[in-house]
Amino acid sequence: MTYPSIRDWLFSVKTFAASQLALYIALVFQLPRPYWAMASVYIVSNPFVGATRSKALYRALGTALGAGAAILLVPPFVETPLLFSVIVATWTGTLLYLAISDRTARSYVFMLAGYTMPLIALPTVTDPTTIFDVAIARTQEITLGIICASVVGSNILPSRLAPTLIERADAWFRDAAWYGSETLSGHVAGNALSACRQRMAATVNQLEFLLSQLSYDHTRPEILARTESLRGRMLLFLPMISALADPLIALRRDLHVWPEGLDSLLDDAARWFEEPLPTRAADMHDDAGDATAESLRKRIAALQPPRDALASWQGALLSNALWRLGQVIDVWQDCRALRALIAHETSSTWRPRYRHWRLGGTERFYDRGLMLFSCLVPVSAILVACWLWVSSGWHDGAGAVTLAAVACCFFAALDEPAPMVFRFFLATAASVVFAGLYLFVALPNVHDFAMLVLLFAGPFILIGTLIPRPAFNMVTMLVAVNTATFISVQSAYEADFLVFLNSNIAGVAGLLFAYLWTRATRPFGAELAARRLLRSSWSDVALSASHTAIADQRNLTSRMLDRLMQLIPRLAASDDHRHPSVESFRDLRIALNALDLRRSLRKLDTDVTDAIDRVLAGVSDHYASCARESERQSAPPALMANIDDAMRRVAAHARAQLPGATAADADAQSAPRALVSQRWLSNTLHALVGMRLALYPASSAQSPSNPDATV
Structure with a gap:
């Protein structure tokens, strides 16, 4: 068991102090529900200043938006409860959809606005004349809690978010x-x-959310930009190292051919990967460079096969492996340099080693269909819960509906929300017990605020030490918030056991209903999301290889990378072992190679472009068929023949450009109107080799043409 750290204890004491400050101010100003101010502190508090500030700002905006909607909608529709239920459910579902569509800290605005409206509106439908007062009081008390949490967190031993980002x-x-x-x-x-x-x-997925909070941590703009660049290269590392594995496997395992010097090169590159990250200021300057990386690049250049050797499958594989290794080294050097610059917050000049057209995309992938369905579950839960409430005439039934709405909204973005809703139910049930003990056993003996603080201190500080831990965050935060709310501290002691029991049973019943409804309406989990992501990825591979115009290839690449990062965790959680993550990496590489081939078409001669067109058409048809059938299919043998033919034609062009090339070599090209640059020929050959290895990994030992191994 890991005990709370000093940082955990410090966070808990600061949060408790802020909550008691908010409660004291609310009592002094005689706000109607001072316990909301205390509860709000625990909702917005975070161990780090930037996260607390961002969450506080967005919670204030979301609360104001939800309260404003309640004020506008309750009076006109209070006489039509079923219609009003539809309006509340539609509002919550719409705002929830907007929240899920924004993967930054800003999503909190929409989430809060979505469930704050029913929290304020539903309990006032029996007395609509109080809606304005309730909305204003709710906004005031929550804002008070937000201000106290922000002031205490920012001024008493503040913890910055940037060091945690470096730790991640x-x-x-x-x-x-x-x-x-x-x-x-x-x-x-x-x-x-x-x-x-x-x-x-x-880790890469988590960094996206953390980066949206970093600007609230007084971080300089250049550090923010470098952090975005670091995450972009971290995204590329896995696909690139995966692309390097294919030619290395083919050379080592299938062809049993291993060029002299390659072993020592790979061993030294592996040792460089494991070297400590740069810490000295001199290491962060671009002019200083990285001696190990430069040495590795020189050795890669020395091992490159001669140009005429590219006509053999072994030469093409070796060239491809060395080219991929060079890219990995460039990206790793960039990551090391960026990490050092961010950690030391230096303004030193940084120039990237890895430069490529596919860097810089900003588009993210969203499964709009699954998102819409995820939002319809809370909508339907609210509608059914409202119908049961109205039909039963239960006076406190509004509490059941509101907590059901909150629970369904909180976990709507998860693949399997039901277990988390059940934990919400258990945490709330425990809070009812704790609040009852406080309210009917301890509080009758409290006569001043100081004694109240002492009474709260032990349990709340102890629970607060677990809030920073991801494994306990949700449960402990809910226990703290709900206990503070259920105790309902007022300026004078007023407690009625039957009122307490009836109102809190309503909340527990609402959460139990939310669990059962979620379990019934979303019985599927990560497996369905994985299948949908795979089908979508196959459609994008088909698009990449098609003749369809692509508005921005950078954004297409960014979308595919983002989807892959979403897919990998779901493949691990899924019971479907037919689609391992390595296959998804191959899909991405095929798409990127297809995009490279499309860019090469305008630089090559007619006979080569015709062969590449056939390759691209075959790839597009194959993946369109996979997407259409919703099942991965084996690549057709005819496509491998087309790839081999394209490689032979590219090799023929390369031979024709060698010094002393004969007329027969030139005649090998059907239309040798101009010599093509070696760079475009090499890139085209690398793309074709990579595509062949990804599509036919079991055939890497099979020569593209015949046993003579000429391409």
Whole structure:
């Protein structure tokens, strides 16, 4: 068992102090429900200043928006309860959809606005004349809690978010270094590697949300830009190291051919991956460079096969492996340099080593259909719960509806929300017990505010130490918030056991209903999401290889990378083992190679472009068929023949450009109107080799033409 750290204790004491300050001010100003101010502190507090500030701002905006909607909608529709239920459900579902569509901290605005409206509106439908007062009081008390949490968190031993971001990045570096070393050593499968991929993808996904809070941490704009660049290169590392594995496997395992000097090169590259990250100021300057990386690049250049050797499958594989290794080294050097610059917040000049057209995309992937369905579940839950409430005539039934709405909204974005809703139910039931003990056993003996603070201190500070831990965050936060709310501290002691029991049973009943409804309406989990992501990825591969105009290839690449990072954790959680994550990496590589081939078409001669067109058409048809059938299919043999033919034609062009090329070599080209640059020929050959290895991994030992191994 890991005990709370000093940082956990400090956060808990600061949060408790802020909550008691908010409660005291609310009591002094005789606000109607001072306990809302106390509860709000626990909702918005975070161990880090930037996260607390962003959450506080967005909660204030969301509360104001939800309260305003309640004021506008309750009076006109209070006489038509079923119609009003539809309006409340539609409002909540719409705002929830907007929240899920925004993966930054801003999503909190929409989430709060979505469930704040029913929280304020539904309990006042029996007395609509109080809606304005209730909405104003709710806004005032929540704003008071927000201000207290922000002031205390920002001024008393503040903890910045940037060091935590570096800690998360360092965890990724450790995983990436091990993963890269294992790949270079020839280990490409196993549970440990799979788990490492999951952790790396999860870290990259988490960084996106953290980056949206970093601007509230007084971070300079250049540091923000560098952090975005670091995450972009972290996204690329897994696909690139995966692309490097294919030619290395083909050379080592299938062809049993291993060029002299390649072993030592890979060993030294693996050791470089595991070197400590740069810490000295001199290491962060671009002019200083990285001596190890430069040495590795020179050795890669020395091992490059001669141009005429590219006509053999072995030469093409070696060239492809070295080219991929060079890209991995460039990206790793960029990541190391960016991490150092961010950690030391230096203004030193940084120039990237890895420059590519596909960098810079901003588009993200959203499964709009699944998102819409996820929002319809809370909508339907609210409608059914409202119908049961209205039909039964239960006076406190509004509490059941509101907590059901909150629970369904909180976890709507999860693949399997029901277990978390059940934990919400258990935490709330525990809060009812704790609040009852406080209200009917302890509080009758409290006669001043100081004694009240002492009475709250022990349990709330102890619970607060667990809030920073991801495994306990949701449950402990809910226990603290609900206990503070259910106690309903007022300026004078007033407690009625029957009122307490009736109102709180309503909330527990609403959460139990939310659990049962979620379990019934969303029995599927990560498996369905994975299948939909796979089908969507196949459609994008087909698009990449088609003749359809693509408005922005950078954004298409960004969307595919983002979807892959969403898919990897779901493949691990799914029971469907037919689609391992390695296959998804191959899909992405095929799409990127197809985009590279499309860019090469305008630079090549007619006979080569015709062959490449046939390759692209075959890839597009194959993946369109996979998407149409919703099942991965084996690539047709005719497509491999088309790839081999394209490689032969590219090699013929390359031979014709060698010094001393004969007329017969030139005649090998059907239309040698101009010599094509070697760079475009090399890039085209690398793309074709990569596509062949990804589409036909079991045929990497099979020569593209015949046993003579000429391309």
